Structure formats: structure tokens, C-alpha cells
Amino acid sequence: MSPRQYARDLGMGVRFAVTGGREGWVRTTLTAVGVGIGVALLLLTTALPHMLDARDGRERARQDIVFSTTDRPKADDTVVVAATDTWWRDKNIRGRLLDPEGPKAPLPPGLSRFPARGEMVVSPALRDLLASPDARLLRERLPYKVTGTIGESGLVGPRELSYYAGAEDLKPRAGGARTNRLTHFGQTQPWQERDDPVLLLLISVVFVTLLLPVAVFIAAAVRFGGERRDRRLAALRLVGADGRMTRRIAAGEALAGSVLGLLLGAVLFLAGRQLVTLVEIRGESFFPSYVTPAPALVLLVAVAVPVCAVLVTLFAMRTVVVEPLGVVRSAAAAPRRLWWRLLLPLSGLVLLWPMIGKGRTHGDFNQVLVIGGVLLLLVGVTALLPWIVERGVSRLGAGPLSWQLAVRRLQLSGGMAARTVNGIAVAVAGAVALQMLFAGVQSQYVKDTGRDPSRAQVEVDLTDRTGITAATEAFARTEGVRASVGLATTTIGDRPLDPSASVDLVVGDCAALRELARLASCRDGDMFSVSSPQYPTAFDKRMRKTVLRPRARAWIDPRFTGGPGLAVPLRLPASIPHAAFREDSLMPNANGLLITPSALPAAAEPAPAGRIFLRLDPSVPDAWEYARNTAARVDPVSDVLAWTPTATDGGFASLRTGLFIGATCVLALIGASLLVSQLEQLRERRRLLSALVAFGTRRRTLGLSVLWQAAVPIALGVALASVVGIALGAVLLRMTATPVRVDWPSVLSLTGVGAAVVAAMTLLSLPPLLRLMRPDGLRTE
Template sequence: MSAPAVTATNAAPAAGTRARAWFVQLLLGARLTLAGGPSAWLRTAMTGVGVGLGVALLLVAASTPAILGARDDRRADRDASSYLVGGPVVPGDTTVVAQPYETRTHGQEVAGLVVRPDGAHPPVPPGLSALPGPGQMVVSPALARLLDAPRGALLAARLPFERVGVIDAAGLAGPHELYVYIGEPRDRRPGGAPGNGQEFRIDHFGRPQRGASVPGVLTMLIIVIVAVLLLPIGAFTAAAVRFGSQARDRQLAAVRLVGADPGMARRIAAGGALAGALAGCVAGAALFLAGRPLAQRVTLFGNGVFAGDIRPSLALAALVLVAVPASAVAITLFSLRRVVIEPLGVVRLAPTTRRRLWWRLAMPAVGIALLLPLHAGGEEVFDRGKQAQLAAGVVLVLVGVTVLLPWVLDAVVRRLGPGPLAWQLAVRRLQLDSATTVRAVAAVAVAVTGAIALQMVFSVAQDRFTRNVSIGPDGRRTDMARLMVYAGSPGSTVTDLGLALAAVPAARQVWVSAEGWMMTVDPIGGDQANGQLSASLAVADCASLRRFAVLPDCADGDAFLAAPDASTGGGGAGPPVVISPEQLTGQTVGALVSGASSALPGPGTRMIVSPDVAGAGSAWTIPAGSGVVATRPDAPIRAVVLATPGAVGPELLDTLRPTGYLDVDRDETDAYDQVAVAAARVDPLANVLAFERTVVDPVFGQIRMSMYVGIVAVLAMVGASLLVTMVEQLRERRRVLAVLVAFGARRRTLAASVLWQAGLPMVLGVTLAVGLGMGLGAALLRMVGLPPSFDWANIATVSVATAVVVLGTTAASLPVLLRLMRPDGLRTE
């Protein structure tokens, strides 16, 4: 009975003693690192800088959920789409009529709301203390700076309202967002144009956040981006932990000389790495805190980021600050597992056993095998099991680059023949010890692999989640771009709009009319369940109508039924089917309407005309004798009822929307601004839409912006980390370099050898990365049911950019190389 008790009491102290011994040995290693004089301090500082860069970026990555969440919350708080939930809002003292405002200037989007309070206590959006009055506006700080700058002169001309305030941060998605609230002028006709969005009445701003499911394709992109951006950071951080290996070897030999066993020596070395990693954590946190205020001044592919939004979650920040030092200890112990540490030196440069290839090939092969069964087509959502499988597959392929590169480099340099002296020096150095160079280049190769795979997937996702909004029937033109103008002024101002647009220098063709939407009073087939026959209405003088269609004769009071005709090159299948009032209520009208390429209400049909689809309308009867005509091939409208002002009357005309279409020169960079300024002379709130406007799915847009920002950050870290790595390598070899110079080696030869030593692994790493990246991209495309598609121009761009970064940072280290070649490098203690 007593034996177990004795054993238990003896085991506990043994475990506690072992833990204390480990702690003491790690602490000793840290003290030796910090007590080694200026050289050791510099070495620790280099490690701290390298690790600090990685830690700072990891903290930024940990802040991404907070950045996106804060931006989405502010957008939700100012959202004015509450009218879509519930029934219509009754006008009252606490309601406001709102209408979206949208324009562009120099390629930048300007958005906002036009507001008209119903009473004295309307709702106020976040960031404002009160709604602007009629003819006033409140703008974002970025928009205020643009309006005051010379490049914003054209935009200021079409926003001639009194500026009475600035939107606070609570009402903006980002510090560089161009946003405006406009008080509707008193003299503007009520009712908005479809291009500006229909007017709607609300009693509050804001909407609850809706957690929409993310399609499998977008989930795949998110997981791949996270893996691609974080793995290079981890690889560079791991490489930085192992700076100063030769100086550490001498220190370990001295430790063995005073009686430490091999295991103790390894733990002391791990303590030195721990000190550098902790210094890196402090440096990274300081760099992160110092960079937060600067981030608000930079615009990267969007509205920018408020400094207060860059806050990592406590759990993720703690994970980073704990994982980095723990990884430093683990990496050091793992790297020394086969190193023989003796009192007289460290046996590291002796020939090693040939690296095995099978497990290095197995890693990316297993990764691809995990990806092949997955399917991300359609709108299906990835469950957690599939997400984990996808992440594991991508990580294995990317890590496979880092384990394959050392074998490839060894296999190549063993077979390299003689060459110039600089070549021989570089090759011999790589044959003796390529570990440090491989560690740095491996991280670059991981980034290239992921970038190529992402490029392949994004080229497909771009087509799926973006679309071109086209208003012309003839598709894209090669020399002209088409713009469309919607005004909210009375329809009788259409002549003024035509004169203003015709004076635009960039305009080549102009069409104007007062447009509306019509529905028949009587339902189709006499049954309300069938709905009404609808058609567009365009009102203009005869000269303007002739631009839309081929008219035989025209006089004020005439109307025409226009549709494309194949005989005129309009692309139609023939004349439209004209439905008479008698046919409209008959039992055979359904077959006529469903089988026709275009169906128009005939003369005598009673219609309800409104300025937009959902607006209240006025009664109008299509005049008797309205004939069928063919629209012109280049006309911006297709099936439509054309009418002169006399055919509709002045009251009905004023309820319609003045609308213009223009063909402008693509080479005119400010054509959009010219048109917008001209339209603003008729209606300051007129909206101009581009013929080839790209509409991006909002979730895809966020993912794409995150990828761009992440790639820029990783490339910046690649350059900085490579520079630190190269300088550290040169410092370790300063005595060898000084000896070579003392024996007559030319400095340019040594500089060329350094370039060769960086360039050769880089070429091999990029070649390997291109192959694995294309394989990973093909596997990801297979997930969405598409064949692999290789954009060789983008692949070449990624490869060349990587080469420029590597060679550029190497060239930047040459001044350090020249300084280390001085004779004082021969001095030793």
C-alpha cells in the first residue's frame, strides 16, 4: 500500500524539477543573448525587426473582422431601405421622403441621399445633427476636400448647393468615402427618376443586420486568401527566428565546454530564440500601434479605414503573441535535432544525407486529393466540414512548396558546372549551406503559388459576380461609350435638356425625350389575374423622334408605335404585334402576347401613364391613326410608343421624366463630368448612368478589396524581410568577405556572387511555385465545375514582380556588402 504513495510523491518533484530546469535553461539562453555585447544586441535587434514585421501583419489580419464589422454596422445604421419592411409609411411630423443620389467624377463614385422632410421632427441619419434644408447639403470630409480642390471643379458645378456641415465618422463607411446628404430644392418637381431611384418615405434610418449565407465560391475565395496571405508571414517569421546561426553555434560550443549536455545546449539556444521572438512581439505591437493612425491617411482600393476600427480581437491578439514565441522555441529545437554540438564546435557543415523526396511530393499530392472531391458550384453553402477540408488542402499544397524547394535546390546546384568566378562563389556557397537562403525564398514561393492560384480563380469569379449594365440594344461599341441622363424636372424641360446635352464637346450623337411608363386600364383577357399590358412612352418633337425611328410624316399631335425591324437592321423579328382594345379584352389575346417578340397597345387603347413603374399615373388614350414604325438600329430604345407633345397635352407631359442618351468619345477622359455638368443646368440632381457600368456583388467586392490590401501588405513585408535577411547573412560572412578582398578578389565580383546567390534560388522557387500554383488553381476551378484557364500575362506579371522584389532588395543590401569588405572585418577576438 505504501509503494504507490512513495512513487507518487517522488514523481511530482521530478516533474516540477524538470519544468524548473527547462525554465532556467531558457532564461539562461535569453540572458546570454542579451549579455553578448553590441554584436549580440544587433543580432537580437535584427531578429526582432524580422519577427516584428510578421507580428504587425498578423495583428492587422486579426483586426480584419473588426474592420469589416464596423464598416458594415455604420452602413446598416444609415441605411434608408426600412420602407421595404412592413407596409407604406404614412406622412407625418416624423417622416421624410428620401431618394438615392449617385454620380461619378474622375472614376470615383459619389453617393448620397436627397431628402425632403414631411414635418418638423424628421429622422436624422448617423453623423448628422439635423437634416439639410432645401437647397443645402452636408458632405463627407473627403468630398469637402475634393470640392475645394481644382480637380473637383466639374463636380462642384453640379453640386451648387449651400454647404452647411460635414458628416461625422459615425455616418461614413470610411474616411475617404465620398458621400452627401442634399435637401431637395423647393422648386424641384416631386417624384424621382428611376435612374436616381424611386422616392420613398421612411420614419427611421437603419436596418437590422441580416446574416446572409455566403455562396460556396465566395467561401472558397475567403479560405484561399487567408491561407495565401498568412502562410508567407509565418514563413518569414520562422526564418527571422533563426538569424545569427553561426554566432549561436560558437556560443553553444562554449556552453558545452563548461559542462552542458546536448539537450541543455539546445534549450539554451531556444532561450536565445525566445528572447528575439519576444523582442519581435514588442516591436510588432509597437509598429502596429504606430501604424494605426497612418492607416487612416492612406486610401487602398476603397474608402479607407478609420484608425479606431483597426483593433484585433482579444482572443486572436493573444493567440498571435503566444504562438510566435512558442513557435520560436519549437523551431529552434526542431532545427537542432540532428546537429552535433561539441565543445570544440558544431558539426553542421559536414556532408548530410540526401534529402528524401517521397514525403515532400506526398504533401502537395494529399492537398490536391483533399480538394478534388469538393464542389462549390451554384449558391450552395459550405458547411464546416467542407471548409476545414478546403483549408487543409490549400495549406498542404502551399506548405509543399516550402518542403520541395530545398530538395529542388540541392538537386540543381549539385549538377551545376563551372563558370565565372562570381558564379562559382555563389554556387559553392549554395552547395555548402543553402538553408538560410532557402528559408527566405521559400516564403516568396508560397506567396507566388497562392497569387497564381487566386488569379486563376478570381478571373472566373470576376465574370460571375460582376456584370455590365448596358442601356443600348446594339451592345458594346469600340469607339463610343453611351451615357444616359435622367432628370427630375418637369417633362416640358426636355427641350432645355436637349440643348444642354447637344453643347457637350464630347457628344457625338444625342437623343432626348420625356419618358414614362404605361399600363392598360383594362386587364389582359378581361381578367385581373392576368395583369395589364405595359409599354414605354417617349414624348418629343418631330425632329427628336426622327432620331429614334424612321417616320413617314410627322406633325404635332401624332403618335407612333415603334419596334425593331429586321429589314432596317434593328435586330427584330418583324413588325410588332399591335393589340387593339377589342383584342385586349378577348380570350385569344394571351396567345398573341406570349408568342410575339414585342407587343404594343393599339390606337384607342386607354392607358395609365406614370413617370416610373410604381408611380401614380394619369389617364391617356393612344390617338387614333397611330401607325407602326421601325426604330433605328442605333436607337437607345426598342419597343415604345412615340408621341409628340400635342398628342399628350401639357399636363401629362410635365409628369414625365426628361431623359437623354449620348454617344461620347471613349478618349475623352472627362466626358462623364461634361455630361453631368450640362444636365445639372436643367436639374442639379439629374443622374448620369454609364453604358458600360460595372456592378459588383457587394460580398465579392469586399473579398476582392481585402485580397488587394493583403497582397500589398505581404509584398511590402516580403521586401522588408528579405532585406533584413540579406543584411544578416552578410554580417555572418563579413570575415570571409574581408579575407577574399585581402587576397585580391574584386568587390564587383563579390557583389555579383551575392546577386547570383539570391537570384538562382529565386528562379527555382518561382518556377516551382508557378507549377504548383497552376495545379492548385486548376483544382479550385474544378470545384466550381470549370476547366482550368491560364492567364499567362498575369502569371508572367506575378513572376516578374517577385523577381524584381527579390533582386531589388538584394541590390539594396550591396552598400552593406561594400562596407563589410573593409580590412577591419579581419579583426577577431
Template structure:
């Protein structure tokens, strides 16, 4: 943002302005004497460059209070950008460390399951949820004397004991975790070390149970070692890859633009000091190198400031959690190649930006010439950048990520194209501001003050909002791609949470156990009703097959009428009724051919749930059984076979029953689902309580969304901080002018409104430009992933509103220091 007297020219200003803050006439010195033929001009060598840059560095620290103020401003601005770049450079090591530990603690039983023996352990997953967080857990029992233990613990926990992560221990010991403690009937024997956790805030536990308790565990396996196979070959969906690439471009471009802007803080005062060097014999090239040396010193000091802030924030970020992600402090370490690139690029860019900026200024021994007739900014090269970006992105339409070859090259091409398009959008801003403000005419005094300053020098005002322009443009495009990828990554589950909210599958030995499990769940606080379903198998009692696999089988479902109505289209039901259910009312396939009214079926099965030839336990299907059509249950599944009420079939006669409970909760009871989970532990230590939801998202998309949210928050904070630093630097430069205007009777409100208008004009133009650039980039990105054009107008309005809000907040924050600078003390000088 810029004030009413910001006359600093930029590398692309293409014109000159006035240097003095009081409107003094410009003095032009006599051109220096050309060199004699005996002394031809020579190009400066490395030694001369080094000496001049070192002299500029000395001026940055020995040039008095003004030099120090400018150096500190530059260092703070560059330091803020470097801090975020270092965190971005740490992402590869953070991800690598987290992935390595996650693979080390994985226990998915890859490959062939080993035979139980002295070196194996019997394990089962026992994950659970508590409110809005996930808790990972496993129950285990050793098979012998040398069982492998999970990483981070000293051994396999004994029965009735558990190891917990520090975060879970903290939660269990807190008042908030009082309800959760009832879910873990184990004594805490120790804490899991860092090597056994993916992150410091992960909630994880390992519990020991008896071998007998595994009888009620539906799925378990044996391990002889811990750790997952190498998953480096797993590939993301191309749309997710593009989302990651665009996220990096959108989040880092504003940082780079701000670092380049910070290198030009206080440039106008510096230029007047350089005129004094011309007076004592320095030529124009030497003064430019000295100015570059000042910027170089400020950027190097900014590197130190950024590294210091990074180390301080690293301690705060390590151990913190945001959106379910956390990292150890040791993980937050910049990748060496990326850190080296930052160390080399930031000072080099500061030198380059300073030299380019000084090309538009004539620094003479008696002053800085800025009163020449301004030249129109050139449009052609500004249009060339977005056109090149479109040229790189257009060939990827409909083919991004297709095939395994060229994937990395396509990612680089997409990143380069997006960067050129966004940079080109930003480069158009100075031309657009100049073209618009030159048409401004009459108006109020504050309006005239603001527009006149913009007409004289609009470059600084445009540069002040360039960061927010590129950020909003990128955010709009990212929002369009995000909405499309979210639709791809979100699947409809066909579940109906209005009919039931929780569902559980339980392994039971007999019908009595099933009834006991249903009673325990129904007694949990907050449960309104339980849909009790017990499923088993029946086989053809008259089959002549000798091989059990050749005997026809079907399913038998025993439940009350309310539950059966949730599974089939039943109009009339009372205890004692039975139904023959098919997914199609006309279906007469072989599975149902033997299960018909009045037929005898066999309910005897072995432990492997296979019918045993020669061993029968007969049951006659009631002749009153009606044929009905299947209905999707609350989880979206279809059931078929024989449906019977408890009066028609005794559930205790089922050989290997499977109990299914669908629970309806009372919405007025808080934490009703937590009470149900606590009750489920009394039935089986690994009972899985499933939340019935209408849609689900892929875990990869959720992780990328969380990372992008964290990065966008950091970038937005940087933009706000950078604009505050820019505003303070501009106010400091025009402190004397503001005091003079107030001394002559100008009202403070007039100056305040003029600054607001001077800020608002570039902001409005910048947001309009970012809207156009963002929509163009968004359309190209959607074409690349083969998605139809879809604009999230609500998200687009939100992105634009956030950009405008940041500018407004920074402007309001600058008013108190502005009023202090209008005091008469500002007229003092040395």
C-alpha cells in the same frame, strides 16, 4: 538569399557542414563520463527549462556586440511579420465597425412606408460621381416638427443647406473641387460626424430641399427612423467565399514562413558560443535550451517591435484610402482571440524552430562538429504534404459551397488543403536545390564559388527564397481563380457606349418641361448631341371596360428622326411620320391590336398614369404609319408601341410624360460628363446620370479585389523587407571571410558575381517549383467552383516576373554593403 559561405544548417538539412569561416579543422571532444548508477539521468522539469531559457535570454543581451546584433536582427525580422499579422487580425473588427456604421446610416425604407406625420422625413437618394470617385448623398425635407435626423448630424438640414463629410468638404474647398462646387447649390451648415460615415474618406452629404422640389424627384419615400435591417444573413457567392479563403492563405503563409526563418538569424555564431558552454560543464540538452532561450528573447522583443510598428502604422493607415476603402483608426484593433494566438504562437514557434535546427548539429566542448558526411534529404515526407493537401481539396471538386450545411467546414477544409499543398511545395525546394546543384561541374571562378557553397550547404539558400516561392505559387493559383471569379462577377450589359455615353430619365409635368430639360443638357460643355425622347401612354378609346385596369394600354414615344433611328430599324423618316413598332415584325398581340393606322386612341390619363373611363382626349394614328421592328437602344433596351415625330404628335398633349435623354459627348473635352452632371442639378436635385458601359461587376467582387490588392501589396513589401534583413544578416556573418578573400587578391567583381549566381540558382528552381505548385492548386480551385480550366498566361508570367524582380532588387541592394564589408577592417577581431 545566401552568400558564398553560409554554412548554417537547418532542421531538415539532414547533414552537417563546416563551422569555421576560415576552413579550420574540426576538433571533437571526448564524450562526457556517463552518470553513475547512484545518479541516474533525469528529465528536466519546468523549473530547469525556465532557468535555462532565462539564461539564454540573459546571453542575448549580455553576450556582447555579436549577441546584440543577432538579437536585433531577429527582433526586426519577427517584428515585420508580427506587424502584418496584427493587421490581418484587425480585419474582423475593421469590417464589423464599417458594416455597423453603414447599416446605421442606411435609409432604404425597409418594411411598410409610414404615413407622413410629425415624426417622419421625406427623403430621396441623390448620389453622384465625380471623376473616379462616388459621392453618396440624400435630399430631405421634414414632414413635421420631430423628424428623425441621419446619424452624425444634429438635425435635418434646412432647405438650401447641407451637411458634408470632412473628406467632401476638403474636396469642395480644394482647387480640384472647383468644378464640383457648381453641383451643390447649398450652403454648408455643418460636418457629418464619424458615426454617420462608413470611413474617414467617404464622400457623403445630406441636403435640405423644399417640399415643392420633390415634385421633380422620380422616386422618394418617407422615414420614421434611420438604419437598415440586419444583413448578417446575407451570403456571398461560393466562388467569392473561396476567393477570400485562398487570399488569406496565400497572403499569410509567407509571413509565417518568414517569422520561422527570422528566428534562426545568426545561428552559426550562436552555435560556436554554445560550444564554450559545453566546455564549462553544460550538457547538450542544456545548450539547446539556452539557444532556445536566446531565440525566445529575440521573438518576444520582436513582438514588442511588431506591436510598436503596428501602432505607428495604425495611425498612418487610419484616415488613408486605398482602392476606395478607408477605416477609422479606432476600427484598426486586433481581435482579442487572434491577437492572443499571435502572442503565444510566435515565441513558441521560435523555440520549436531552434530546437529542431539544433538536432542536426553536434555541439561539443571544443567545437561544433559539421564535417560529417552529409546525408541525402528524404523525399517521402516532402511529397506527403502536397498529397495530403490534394486529398483534402479533391473531395470539394464541383461541390464547394453547395447547400447551407457544412459551409464553414468546407472553408476550413479548403484552407487546410491549400496550406498543405503550398507548404509541401516549399518543403520540396531544399531537396530540389540539393539534387540539382550536386550535378554542377566546371565553370568560371564565380560560378565555382557559388556552386561549391551550394553543394556544401544549400539549406540556407533554399530557406532564403522559400517565402517568395510560396508567395508566387499561391499568387498563381489565386490569379487563376481570380480570372474565373471575375468572369462570373462581370456581366455584359448589352449597352453600346459608342452610340451614346450618358443616359438620364427625368420626371416632367408636360412637354414644355421636357424641351427645357433637353435644352439645358444640350447646352452643357462637351455635349455633341442629345437624343431627345419623350414617352407617354395611350389607351383604347373604344374600350367598354369600367375598371381602368382592364383597359388596354400601349406606349407612345415622341422623338426626332435621329433618336427614332436609335430605337427602331427605320429606313426613311421625316418630321410628321409615325411608326408602329413591335419587337417582332409578325407580332399582333392585344396591346397593339387597337393601335393601328387610322385608329383613334385616348391620351388622357390620371395622376397614377391610369386611363380614366369617361374622360378622353383623342388622337388619331396617322394612316401613313408604317410597321417597323424594334432595335436595341444604346442602353440595350427594346421599345415598342407608337413612335411619332413632333410633327405627328404634339408632346405637350401627353398626360404624364417621361423624358429620356441619351447624350453623345465630345471626347476632346475633358470632364464633359462632369459638366453634364452639373447641368442636371438645375433640372432636378436628384437627377440620376447613368454611365453607359458595356459590362459591370458586382460590388462584392470589387470589394474583395480591392482588399486582396492591399494585402498582396503589403505581403510583397514584407517579403522585400525580410529578404533585405536576411541578406544583411548573412553578410554580417561572413564579413571576415570576405575581407580575407579580398586580402589574398580575389577581385570584388568575382565575389559579387558569385553571390549573384548563388542567389539565382535557388531562385530559378524556386520559381519553377512555384509554377508547378501554383498550377496544380489553381486547377483544383477551378474544379471546386465548377469552372473549366483556364490559365491566364499573361498573369502567370507577371506573377513569376514579380517574384524574380523582388529577388533581383534585393540582390542589387545588397551589393553596396557587400563592398563595404570587403575592406581590410573586416579582419579585425576581439
């Protein structure tokens, strides 16, 4: 057959789709809607890497933290920047103080001029927050006059809370402190480190599991209205068309629906792109300009969707015999074969098997094998599910009338029921595998901080090294603060500037020191040695023994920690009593010398860095906000830290956030596609439903039968998805050299979410079902 003939038959199918009357338009519209939703999600998912990269690029462009042991000199092209980040309730606020030192001082991105002292430029979201009635405490913390708005180039998201305030006489500190002198903003030389193979593996699996359910739904959407279409094709056989021609015409109809779906998907994507500013997920928001998929991926989607529509239709028509007087579906006579369906997941396991035990220490994972293996395993769900549904419903027996109607319908068209839940089954299988993988490797990215929130909830790190006593008292008087413990820390060595051995020095009154160690007796002027259980090695013992020699001189040099000043000697007594370390110490890594304030030489007072630990009263609703206000008043550049028992790696946290955003979109659009599919099936059965109602069948019975028809396939699909997901998760964990452990609560919750989506969409289809169950639906022309 010539290509011209093939194209002519496809063109005839396209004309039937758009000029075939009401039935043709309805089927084409349903196909276009289903494909359009899938295409919109494909475009959104392929734009996700650019969204995260664009946010990172904005963050790098305004980078103002310098990790250097030396401070650059003041010049006419420098600006001093102090970080004053804070929190308001559960929202982070990025704050900076700016002190330009010359006419050529660089401006941060998003600013047209420097704010004067007492003024600030804020993000639109922070401006609205400050104007709200319940932000009184936040307005007290930021006592600046708002004189402008930060431009989009200076923000990472439309809902970001950020401000720049003017200041004078800021003092930069070397060593990565919160105040730096800059000649430019932005990270010109990003930190280069070896890519984490496990994170790369996670990224690959995340994108496969997000994109594959969408592809499955698009493949199901192009088959909407298949039974009515096949009956129309029988009429073409009467006028001389052969079987191959009817298949090509059917493919042309699917092609028309897929092309319209592409256009609709583009419109939905562009509309959603403009609405993305209204969405905030886990504190992340995005500008519309971020949502830009790669041109190559857009071209791939534009070509792949119509081609797949034609191929899927031709593949589906292979078991349909269209005769001049009717349609015969050969699939009803021959049972589905299992052997080739098992080949898909087995082939996936074969591709993944060579990487078992590779972990992160034996090079990168082969991305082609990873993507291919995961694809084959998940596609195996779509291949196995029709066979399982067919065998499962064939063994279902008697029951109520609604059950019998549902079972008989599933026995006659189990393939259609399997197609309906294929997408959700693939999504659940991928989610189960990802949950197992994330849970298994989480311990490698979530580290124990050693902090006990029951001992203290807030830590305030001061930059003013001389006012710790006054600051401690100010916090003690703060509403909602039960206790305030002030400690000063620095390092002492066996010689100035370049010591061969050094240990920690902690300064505090007796009450504060008792928060670190058990002191039998204590009075001002005493010194104690202390050994942290975190450093039990012989090396640490030698360091303490070298520095803390009786009657020797130890040296306190502010330059050890990046501070100004010269080395100051500390005369040690003939005997230094040893204090037992508290297991619940506020400073679990303190290892060296504890001294009371009068034992510290006056010349060394600026050297120690102040740290204040607060215990809050949980009965005071805004205790956190009162503490933060005091910190801003005592030291505007202080760092207020919330004590948490664990800390999560930034890359792992970003990937988990991206997965959550993608999974939310996939579930939402999968639900919409399921609803469209359910409505299409009801439209196909309109005449049958009307006949049953005309013969006296109760509407309640028919409604329950629809629910049973959704419940049985989803139960089988979720069971299969759980098995495949656990198997894939186990293989991925073995690949990362992580012990295999099934998180059953997570598995059950994920399968429950999948079942709930199908149940919700089925319930939403009941109102249209009630409208279709009318005897006048039998009327025809």
C-alpha cells in the same frame, strides 16, 4: 527530464540573448525585427475582416434608400431625402438633399442639425477638395454655403467625399426612386440571401494565401544568426552542457527574440493603425478604429509565435551536432529525402478532391477541408524548395568567378538560401492559384450590360417627368456634348392598374426614335411597333399582340412605375407599322411601342420617365464635368450614369479590393523581411568577405556573387511556385465547376513581381555589403 529543468534551460537561453554582449544583442535584434514585421502583418491581416465589416456597418447605419411600392404619409417625425450622388473626375461624391418635415425628423449619422436651404455640411475631404483651385466646376455644381463638417459616425472613411444639403418641397416617389420619405436612417432589416458558396471559397483561399507567407517569414526570422549561435553553444559543451541542454538553450534564445518581436510587432501595428488614414487604395480609405483584430486572434498570435519559435529551433537543431570543439551539420553529409516532402501536397489534393465539381448548386464547401487542403499544398512549397535548391545547385558548373563564388556558397548552405525565398515562393504560388480562380469565375460576377460606349458615354435619368424636351436642349448646348438624345419611357397595359399584359412605351421625336430602330419614314404623330432581340419568346409576342391590338385602347398608368396620377387611355390606330430594331440601339431592351410626342395624350405626359443619352467630345478635357453640371442644374436629383460594357457584382468587387489591399501589405512587408534576412546573412559572412577582399578579390565580383546567390534560389522557387500554383488553381476551378484555363500573362506577371521584390531587396543590400568588404573586418579581440 522535469519541466523545471526545461524551464531553467529556456531561461538560460533568454539570459544569453539579452545579456550575451554585442553579438547576442545583434542576433536578438535581427530576430525581433523579422518577427515584429511578421506579427504586424498578421495583426493587420486578421483585422481585415473587421475593417470591411466596420465600413459596411457605417454604410448600413446611414442607409436612406427605401424599396417600397407605397409612400408613407408626411408626419412630424419624417424627413424627405433625395440622393444626389455625383462624380468629380475619378472620385465618387455621395450627396443627399434633406427636407425635414417636422420637429422630430431623424438626423443622419454624423450631423448635429439639419442644414438650411442653400447650406450644406461636408466631409473634411470634400471641404479640402472644394477649396482647391482646380475645383471650379465642382463648386458650380454644388452652389451651397458650407456651414459644418460631417462627423466620423456619418462617414465610411476619412477620405470619403460626402455632403448633406438643405432643400424644401422635395417630393418622394415610391418604387425605389432616388427620393424617399423616412422615419429613421439605417437598414433595420438587412436583405437576407443565401451565401454564395463560391465567394465563401474565395474568402477562405484569400486568407490562407495572405497569412501563410507571413508565418513562413516568422519561422525564418527565428533562425537568424544560427551559425554564430551554434558556435557559442560549442563553448557551453566545454563547461559541461550536454546536447539536449544546448538545444533547449538555443530555443530559449529564439524565445527571447520572438517575445521582443511580439512587442515590436504590436508597436508597429499601433503605429500603422494611426497612419492608415493617409492610405487610399482603389478609392477605399479606413479610420483607425476599423483596424481592430478580433481578441481571440490576437491571443492566438501572442501564444503561437513564441511556441512556434521554440519548436522551429528545436526542429532545426536536430541536424546539428554541437561538440565541445566545434559544430558539425549532419545535413551536409546526408542528402534531403523527397518522399515525405511529396506527401504534403498530395495530402492537400486528397482533402480537396471530394469537392471536385461541387460548384455553387450542391451546397457549401467544407471550410475545414478547403483550408487544410490549401495549407498543405502551399506548405508543400516550403518542404520541396530546399530539396529542389539542393539538387539544382549541385548540378551547376563552371562560370565566371562571381558565379563560382555564388554556386559554392549555395552548395554549402542551400537550406539558408531556400529559407530566404520560401515566403515569396509561397506568396507567388497562392497568388497564381487565386488569379486563376478569380479569372475563371469572373464571368459569373461580371455581367454584360448591353451598353455600347461608342454609341453614348452618358445616360441621364430624370426625375422631372415633364421637362425632358427642355433638358435635352440644355444638354445639347453644353460644352463638350456632341449629341443629346431625349427619350421618355413607361409601360402600357391592356387595362388600367392591374393589366394582364404589358409592353414598353417609348416617346421621342423622329431623330431620337431612329436611335432605337430603322424607320423608313417618320413624322410627328406616328407610332411604330418594335421587338427587341432580347425578348424573342412566344410569351413576349403574345404580350405585344394582346396590348397592341388595332383600334383598341391601351392604358398608360403612372402607378405602373410608382408615379402619381390616374390611368390614361391611348387609342391605337388601325395599322401600326413594324420598325426593324437597330443592333446598336440605345435601348437594347425596348420591346413594344414607339410613338412621337403628339401621339401621346396630354394627360399622360407626367407618366413617362425621361432618359437622355449624351455623346461627348473627347477633345474637351472636362466634358464629363460640364455634362454633370448641366444635369445638376436641370434636375438636382437626376442620376448621371457612365456607360460601361460590363458591371461587376458588389461582393466580388469588395473581395477583389480586399485581396489587393492585403496583397499590397504582404508584398511590402515580405520585402522588408527579405532585406532584414539579407543583412543578417551578410553580417554572418563579414569575416569571409573581408578575407576575400584582403586577398585581392574585386568588390564588383563579390557584389555580383550576392546577386547570383539571390537569383538562383528565386528562379527555382518561382518555377516551383508556378507549378504548385497552377495545380492548386486547376483544382479550385474544378471545385467550382468552372473550365480550367491558365491565364499565362497573369502567371508570368505574378512570378515577375515576386522575382522583382527579391531583386530589389538584394540591390538595397549592396551598400551595406560594400561597407563590409574592408580588410579591417578581419580584426578581432
